[in-house]
């Protein structure tokens with residue numbers, strides 16, 4: 001396909017130790033492991049928005065795919081479902097590693113893995129745009145790449161913004177992480193069909209798959225699935241866009257920079273500025289499972305890895321305690337390591353692996369050696385400046401923040417930081433630049449939101465997409481408007497005249 005290679009300046013290119021997943025000696029997982037936890041801890045807040053409310057009681061028996069948490073009326077939240085069958089044994093107040101405090105429904109498995117009767121191949125897949133959005137909303141699907149924005153809200157916004165392009169983010173660029181890449185390799189048809197559904201619902205006519213030029217196996221899988229989709233759905237334009245390998249290439253701002261040469265400010269959105277909407281490839285897989293099987297988002301693939309080349313991907317029910325996933329790692333003494341909830345550069349280190357679950361946005365659990373570089377004063381080497389993909393001066397901003405010179409820090413554009421971790425990673429002086437700058441940005445945004453009387457109680461992730469919570473809420477809840485528009489714009493029951501569900 002196209003010869004052009006998209007990229008942005010700066011960032012990090014992992015061509016040495018951290019890039020082990022590209023080495024021929026790296027054992028790419030052939031089989032996907034499956035986790036069968038005895039207990040799930042299902043948090044009511046796993047998404048961008050406010051917490052949902054438990055809708056089951058202690059002692060109640062639940063089935064796989066059954067709803068256990070619902071949004072309170074008038075709030076921006078998503079339904080939450082169980083990934084195992086068993087009994088609700090408690091509803092606890094928990095704190096997640098990123099500081100979110102919420103209720104969690106704790107379910108003990110009956111080891112029967114019984115599906116809820118509503119989970120079955122959809123007999124009639126000839127559904128309309130508004131029906132597709134309703135299915136995605138009820139399935140509790142959120143962006144699985146880390147941002148956790150409800151997918152139905154994003155689609156509604158795309159419709160209102162009249163987007164014409166759907167971007168599929170296949171650019172997993174964190175070291176060690178391969179969960180999305182595994183999905184692309186093994187389930188390319190689900191991703192492409194999920195993209196067709198989402199493009200149809202969003203009003204996009206072009207579907208662009210963004211993938212690293214070095215991920216040849218995954219790219220060929222994707223191209224094969226695109227060819228198959230083209231035969232059935234010829235009304236869309238499909239393209240594969242190749243990107244130069246560079247971290248943090250998967251961030252939406254960096255994709256916008258690479259594709260459109262645009263610098264995004266805090267509240268800019270792809271929908272508004274580029275007439276494009278972007279979804280992570282794993283999210284689109286979940287969309288297709290919801291459309292074809294009526295399966296809500298109850299499990300995800302997680303890369304469980306250390307930083308020495310031992311890792312694998314595990315398909316785990318959402319809510320699986322981290323300790324159940326670490327049990328599969330051999331020869332790693334967890335007590336001597338740091339366990340990170342997420343990827344090694346952008347995740348959060350935590351201790352309580354027994355009571356901490358994976359959630360809808362957890363793509364990796366990374367176990368890293370405690371290589372504590374002694375912190376020394378800045379030696380003015382400029383490495384952090386060279387690494388910052390947002391073209392900031394991390395050393396200067398960090399110094400301004402730590403000396404309380406906030407006005408100057410803002411003048412240096414501190415709020416543009418995307419908490420990617422690149423500056424801390426390259427700093428030879430061992431200064432935690434990201435920790436300092438990202439904490440300041442997070443605190444400032446929280447303050448701004450409170451003063452704006454925002455409806456979002458707690459930002460789930462400092463690295464969120466910059467979407468306006470209030471406008472998303474309006475679009476999410478505006479079902480009457482949506483239905484009216486749907487009646488006018490759904491040209492019949494057009495978007496997915498599929499013949500049958502996927503086989504499981």
Ligand code: SF4
Pocket residue numbers: 387388389390391392394416417418419420421422423424433434437
């Ligand atoms: S963490 Fe922020 S300041 Fe550091 S490199 Fe990333 S964007 Fe730049």
Ligand code: SF4
Pocket residue numbers: 377378379380381382383384385394395426427428429430431433
């Ligand atoms: S990388 Fe570290 S030592 Fe080098 S200029 Fe930046 S803060 Fe200073």
